[in-house]
Amino acid sequence: MATILTVSASPSPTSKSAATRRLVDAHLAGLGHHVHPLDARELPPAALLGADTGHPAIAAALDLFARADGVVVVTPVYKAAYSGLLKTLLDLLPQSGLARKVVLPLATGGTTAHVLAIDYALRPVLSSLGSAQIVQGYFVLEQDITREPDGGAVLAADSAAGLTRAVSRFAEALALHHGAGFAPAEGYALSAA
Numbered sequence: 001m002a003t004i005l006t007v008s009a010s011p012s013p014t015s016k017s018a019a020t021r022r023l024v025d026a027h028l029a030g031l032g033h034h035v036h037p038l039d040a041r042e043l044p045p046a047a048l049l050g051a052d053t054g055h056p057a058i059a060a061a062l063d064l065f066a067r068a069d070g071v072v073v074v075t076p077v078y079k080a081a082y083s084g085l086l087k088t089l090l091d092l093l094p095q096s097g098l099a100r101k102v103v104l105p106l107a108t109g110g111t112t113a114h115v116l117a118i119d120y121a122l123r124p125v126l127s128s129l130g131s132a133q134i135v136q137g138y139f140v141l142e143q144d145i146t147r148e149p150d151g152g153a154v155l156a157a158d159s160a161a162g163l164t165r166a167v168s169r170f171a172e173a174l175a176l177h178h179g180a181g182f183a184p185a186e187g188y189a190l191s192a193a
């Protein structure tokens with residue numbers, strides 16, 4: 001079993017990215033992994049913007065990064081890139097903050113015209129942080145996400161299938177990087193509408 005940090009990074013209190021992250025959390029937990037979710041909007045804003053790495057909440061977040069075998073990042077597409085909130089968090093990591101970690105980049109967005117934001121905007125940043133492997137990402141169209149009152153999400157069938165494949169590839173890459181001790185279970189899929 002792997003230790004996995006899942007990060008959602010939307011400033012919205014009704015974030016579809018956070019709801020999508022919860023689906024991924026459940027999927028990975030269902031595979032037997034230790035999942036530590038982090039919603040960046042819950043970090044103290046002044047400490048985050050002030051790069052106060054000594055603040056207990058910021059230090060705890062950075063510790064989650066340090067201890068993770070794998071990291072899942074879920075960002076909304078903002079202005080054809082990832083969110084500023086995500087950047088403020090990633091900027092606090094050391095230069096090799098993702099070394100030896102497998103990373104899954106995920107995005108939600110309003111138009112498929114920006115599906116490539118994962119690859120031209122997010123992937124280079126994750127790469128510069130030294131990730132051992134950045135697996136193929138996945139973009140979820142916001143119209144395909146129904147946010148539930150409890151903060152969870154239901155996805156349209158095609159998006160649920162695509163996200164399931166992306167998470168499975170991530171789990172397989174983790175198993176390859178960190179040994180066969182947490183090989184993905186078979187037959188597990190995200191629920192769809």
Ligand SMILES: Cc1cc2nc3c(=O)[nH]c(=O)nc-3n(C[C@H](O)[C@H](O)[C@H](O)COP(=O)(O)O)c2cc1C
Nearest residue numbers: 010015016017076077078079080108109110111142
């Ligand atoms: C400030 C802002 C900028 C946005 N820019 C884009 C964009 O460039 N491309 C896109 O596809 N969607 C864009 N969107 C739509 C969001 O990506 C989409 O609504 C997303 O699912 C929001 O996720 P969230 O609910 O987690 O914040 C933008 C939304 C906002 C609020």
